[in-house]
Amino acid sequence: MRFRDLTIGQHIPGDSVVHRLDPRTKIIGTALLITLLFTVDGFLGYLLAALAIAAVIHLSELPWRFVLRGLRPLLMILLLTVGLNIFLTEGEVVFRFLFLTVTREGIARGLMMGTRLVLLIVGTSLLTLTTSPIQLTDGIESLLGPFRRIGVPAHELAMMMTIALRFIPTLLDETEKIMKAQMARGADFQSGGLMQRAKNLVPLLVPLFVSAFRRADELAIAMEARGYRGGQGRTKFRELRFGRIDAVALSVAVAFTVVVGVFF
Amino acid sequence: MSIRLENVFYRYLEGTPMETTALTDVSLEIQDGEFVAIIGATGSGKSTLIQHFNGLLLPTSGRVWVDGVDLTAKGTQLRAIRQKVGMVFQYPEHQLFGETVLEDVGFGPRNAGLPEEEVVERVRRALAYVGLDFEELKDQSPFELSGGQKRRVAIAGVLAMEPGTLILDEPTAGLDPKGREDILDEICAIKRERGITVILVTHSMEDAARLAERLIVLNRGRIALDGTPVEVFRQAETLKELGLGLPQVTELMHELKSKGWAVNTDILTVEEAEEEILRVMGGQR
Amino acid sequence: MKEPLIRFSNVSFTYAHGQAAGWQALTDVNLEIHEHEFVAVLGRNGSGKSTLAKHVNALLTPTSGRVLVDGLDTSDPEHVWEIRQRVGMVFQNPDNQLVATTVEEDVAFGPENLGIPSAEIRSRVTEALEAVDMLPYRLHPPHRLSGGQKQRVAIAGMISMRPKCIVLDEPTAMLDPAGRREVMRTIQRLNQEEGITVLHITHHMDEVIAADRVVVMDQGRIVLEGSPREVFSQAELLRGLNLDVPQVTDLARRLKNRGLAIPEGVLTVKEMVMQLCPSD
Numbered sequence: 001m002r003f004r005d006l007t008i009g010q011h012i013p014g015d016s017v018v019h020r021l022d023p024r025t026k027i028i029g030t031a032l033l034i035t036l037l038f039t040v041d042g043f044l045g046y047l048l049a050a051l052a053i054a055a056v057i058h059l060s061e062l063p064w065r066f067v068l069r070g071l072r073p074l075l076m077i078l079l080l081t082v083g084l085n086i087f088l089t090e091g092e093v094v095f096r097f098l099f100l101t102v103t104r105e106g107i108a109r110g111l112m113m114g115t116r117l118v119l120l121i122v123g124t125s126l127l128t129l130t131t132s133p134i135q136l137t138d139g140i141e142s143l144l145g146p147f148r149r150i151g152v153p154a155h156e157l158a159m160m161m162t163i164a165l166r167f168i169p170t171l172l173d174e175t176e177k178i179m180k181a182q183m184a185r186g187a188d189f190q191s192g193g194l195m196q197r198a199k200n201l202v203p204l205l206v207p208l209f210v211s212a213f214r215r216a217d218e219l220a221i222a223m224e225a226r227g228y229r230g231g232q233g234r235t236k237f238r239e240l241r242f243g244r245i246d247a248v249a250l251s252v253a254v255a256f257t258v259v260v261g262v263f264f
Numbered sequence: 265m266s267i268r269l270e271n272v273f274y275r276y277l278e279g280t281p282m283e284t285t286a287l288t289d290v291s292l293e294i295q296d297g298e299f300v301a302i303i304g305a306t307g308s309g310k311s312t313l314i315q316h317f318n319g320l321l322l323p324t325s326g327r328v329w330v331d332g333v334d335l336t337a338k339g340t341q342l343r344a345i346r347q348k349v350g351m352v353f354q355y356p357e358h359q360l361f362g363e364t365v366l367e368d369v370g371f372g373p374r375n376a377g378l379p380e381e382e383v384v385e386r387v388r389r390a391l392a393y394v395g396l397d398f399e400e401l402k403d404q405s406p407f408e409l410s411g412g413q414k415r416r417v418a419i420a421g422v423l424a425m426e427p428g429t430l431i432l433d434e435p436t437a438g439l440d441p442k443g444r445e446d447i448l449d450e451i452c453a454i455k456r457e458r459g460i461t462v463i464l465v466t467h468s469m470e471d472a473a474r475l476a477e478r479l480i481v482l483n484r485g486r487i488a489l490d491g492t493p494v495e496v497f498r499q500a501e502t503l504k505e506l507g508l509g510l511p512q513v514t515e516l517m518h519e520l521k522s523k524g525w526a527v528n529t530d531i532l533t534v535e536e537a538e539e540e541i542l543r544v545m546g547g548q549r
Numbered sequence: 550m551k552e553p554l555i556r557f558s559n560v561s562f563t564y565a566h567g568q569a570a571g572w573q574a575l576t577d578v579n580l581e582i583h584e585h586e587f588v589a590v591l592g593r594n595g596s597g598k599s600t601l602a603k604h605v606n607a608l609l610t611p612t613s614g615r616v617l618v619d620g621l622d623t624s625d626p627e628h629v630w631e632i633r634q635r636v637g638m639v640f641q642n643p644d645n646q647l648v649a650t651t652v653e654e655d656v657a658f659g660p661e662n663l664g665i666p667s668a669e670i671r672s673r674v675t676e677a678l679e680a681v682d683m684l685p686y687r688l689h690p691p692h693r694l695s696g697g698q699k700q701r702v703a704i705a706g707m708i709s710m711r712p713k714c715i716v717l718d719e720p721t722a723m724l725d726p727a728g729r730r731e732v733m734r735t736i737q738r739l740n741q742e743e744g745i746t747v748l749h750i751t752h753h754m755d756e757v758i759a760a761d762r763v764v765v766m767d768q769g770r771i772v773l774e775g776s777p778r779e780v781f782s783q784a785e786l787l788r789g790l791n792l793d794v795p796q797v798t799d800l801a802r803r804l805k806n807r808g809l810a811i812p813e814g815v816l817t818v819k820e821m822v823m824q825l826c827p828s829d
Binding site: 305306307411412418437438439440441442443445467468509511512513515516519520523525534539541542545 | 593594695722723725726727728752791793794795796797798800803804807809818819821823825826
Binding site: 186 | 347361372398421426
């Protein structure tokens with residue numbers, strides 16, 4: 001019960017402009033943002049990118065603490081990145097502490113790397129916060145559609161994603177059940193060294209896998225009973241539609257990326 | 265060995281907007297050797313309650329004693345408790361994992377640190393309790409057995425720990441009538457032979473009436489009724505309000521009484537109903 | 550007499566046919582199911598009832614004999630998809646039938662497969678959810694539903710394809726009593742109000758009371774067929790087949806053996822009361 005209430009990708013429903021954008025617009029927008037963050041150079045560039053993200057957060061009407069919450073699990077990596085850059089970059093020494101040297105270049109790079117990481121995380125989490133998993137799947141399926149000619153199985157990928165999303169809470173529930181059943185027989189999932197703990201996972205993983213395969217089998221039969229035979233001839237219940245806000249959002253995003261990316 | 269709960273509350277997701285109280289002020293004591301049935305609608309807290317009996321869950325507030333040991337006290341060895349209080353979950357065959365039946369059924373005793381010869385002996389006994397032959401099955405993969413055999417092997421896995429108390433959560437779920445009868449008979453046989461305490465979670469009023477000496481009825485995390493089957497099924501109105509029923513023959517007796525028959529409504533089984541109806545009709549003739 | 554919707558002619562089926570460990574699950578089955586009927590198939594585990602069910606929508610095809618559905622031969626691969634539009638199937642495990650992340654999406658899955666235009670899918674989904682009384686849950690994710698609710702969604706998923714017949718393979722086996730009642734109520738309503746033919750596979754005696762006709766199977770053969778009352782009267786036979794009867798039916802049989810003038814086919818408490826108090 002604790003597990004299954006975690007919403008995957010932390011989607012927060014809402015009715016803001018950002019929520020109402022076509023998922024494809026948002027996916028492309030996020031891709032542009034990522035490109036921008038890797039081509040930008042220098043303080044001003046990052047500042048402009050940060051301002052753009054701030055603007056989107058404001059338009060999404062999401063509380064800031066939700067948006068920044070995505071940073072928490074990555075705090076360690078953040079500190080490590082910044083730290084490594086600060087202490088290991090060669091250049092004009094500014095500060096010395098035991099065997100650690102801090103250089104001016106190091107500080108600059110550390111801050112830039114850190115900023116880039118923060119903006120990346122916040123920017124991409126905006127995508128999952130404002131777009132439901134179904135919409136994301138639809139968006140990806142649609143964007144991959146043209147690539148079907150070169151063999152990209154867009155429909156199958158989307159179907160796999162949908163089924164995975166559908167079953168994650170169910171599988172988490174089942175994991176908890178199996179764990180408890182084995183604990184009731186004296187299993188210990190907590191103690192022991194790495195090797196011991198890996199061995200201890202067998203009574204959990206084997207039943208889980210067996211069950212997952214059985215589910216897959218039964219689900220396949222149920223899908224066939226409902227006339228499923230791949231993507232051929234299928235229609236869609238939900239249709240994505242580009243609206244005016246999407247045209248505006250995309251043009252702004254492209255223009256911004258080009259200008260800032262080239263000049264900064 | 266007794267199990268005692270005192271003012272137990274269990275809440276999850278405490279402090280969040282989704283906080284839920286699954287158990288509210290539950291106090292009960294189950295004595296050595298009792299056969300208790302726990303009844304309640306889905307969501308009434310049955311699952312949560314029984315997980316407090318072997319320390320899989322610890323109360324948010326309140327205390328639990330198993331065999332004199334306070335489960336909430338610091339340093340309590342919960343794994344040792346779980347050897348004494350065995351639990352068979354619903355669809356236990358979904359937990360099979362061993363390469364051989366011997367390996368799977370022996371999991372419990374092995375975790376208790378018993379020497380291998382003792383483990384083998386226990387597996388042999390446990391399989392015998394569920395009507396399976398040790399020599400025939402010990403080297404087979406549990407995954408190649410029939411559905412009914414798999415369930416028996418899973419139950420044997422718990423019996424092999426030779427617990428003083430056995431908790432079974434709907435052991436007959438998904439079985440056909442013969443399968444259900446067989447499993448329940450085996451449980452009764454084990455109880456008779458070893459004198460253990462049995463706690464049975466069930467949806468079947470008929471089974472509860474027939475097998476248990478004591479019924480505990482849960483409703484929304486509280487104990488609504490606690491008594492012998494006769495005492496509990498007398499509370500027909502309350503049971504109806506809780507969305508639960510009566511054994512069919514008991515309901516029949518109540519209907520006949522409402523038609524003016526001078527029947528005893530403390531009837532729980534078909535045999536008793538047969539005798540009672542003939543008695544009353546004999547009197548009428 | 551109108552041609553039956555489903556006809557089994559001398560159907561036999563062997564799993565792993567041709568191999569050493571082949572097991573004959575159906576032997577020489579002849580069965581007719583007419584439109585708008587509610588037929589229940591009773592039998593213990595291993596009696597072949599599930600195998601029978603899977604022959605109706607061509608998930609399995611006979612090793613010998615023939616199954617005709619609405620005139621189409623199930624063995625002909627050309628007809629398989631059409632047959633599956635006309636015969637929907639609901640399975641035992643409520644979880645392993647729901648494929649989408651919300652209820653309405655799942656109910657739309659069937660029509661999507663049939664290539665129904667988007668606008669029409671929407672109205673079919675609403676219709677189907679209303680028929681099973683699950684419309685308020687349309688945006689719910691499946692894992693938040695109870696067993697009974699999941700099965701109703703699975704049924705809706707079939708209804709949205711507008712089948713002529715629904716086969717339900719032990720749909721209540723994994724449900725609690727409340728869920729079982731929900732599903733049985735839904736099935737009965739669909740049969741009576743929408744005229745959908747129902748083939749209900751079960752081992753619970755109390756679920757066949759509402760059927761028009763009961764077929765009892767054992768060891769791959771049909772051993773008994775008739776109205777619920779006719780079948781329940783054969784209490785000894787049923788007991789021998791390891792099928793239980795409701796307590797009142799058992800009681801009626803015992804009282805009859807003790808000399809009371811009570812017929813054997815008593816199905817419910819109400820009926821028993823009427824038998825015992827005829828004057829009221």
